[in-house]
Amino acid sequence: MDFNVVVLDGRLAAPPEIRQFDSGAMLARYLLTVGSERPRRVDVIPVTLWDPPDHLINAEPAPGRRVFAVGSVQRRFWSESEERRSRLEIVAAQVCLRPAVDAA
Numbered sequence: 414m415d416f417n418v419v420v421l422d423g424r425l426a427a428p429p430e431i432r433q434f435d436s437g438a439m440l441a442r443y444l445l446t447v448g449s450e451r452p453r454r455v456d457v458i459p460v461t462l463w464d465p466p467d468h469l470i471n472a473e474p475a476p477g478r479r480v481f482a483v484g485s486v487q488r489r490f491w492s493e494s495e496e497r498r499s500r501l502e503i504v505a506a507q508v509c510l511r512p513a514v515d516a517a
Contacts, residue, residue: 417485419503422511423447425478426457431470441465443508445480459502460484472510479511 423445430442443460460482462469474480484505491498 462505481509
């Protein structure tokens with residue numbers, strides 16, 4: 414059995430990008446930083462949420478704010494200067510802004 418489920422708990426690397434298309438659809442794009450202990454590193458993961466709820470559209474979270482996201486991995490393809498390119502991103506089913514201050 415195959416699964417494509419991703420759960421991320423990280424921090425915003427930049428303010429979210431909110432876009433509205435001519436069709437009326439909206440998109441919220443987040444860049445989340447997540448850490449790994451072995452090997453010790455930090456990765457920046459793009460997370461896309463289609464038609465986000467109003468409370469996320471109106472929020473203006475600052476970089477460093479904790480974010481929880483659940484979704485699936487998708488590869489996006491595009492052409493640039495006659496070169497085919499791609500990247501992996503998370504297409505979120507749910508994004509939650511965590512409290513600004515972590516509890517001790």
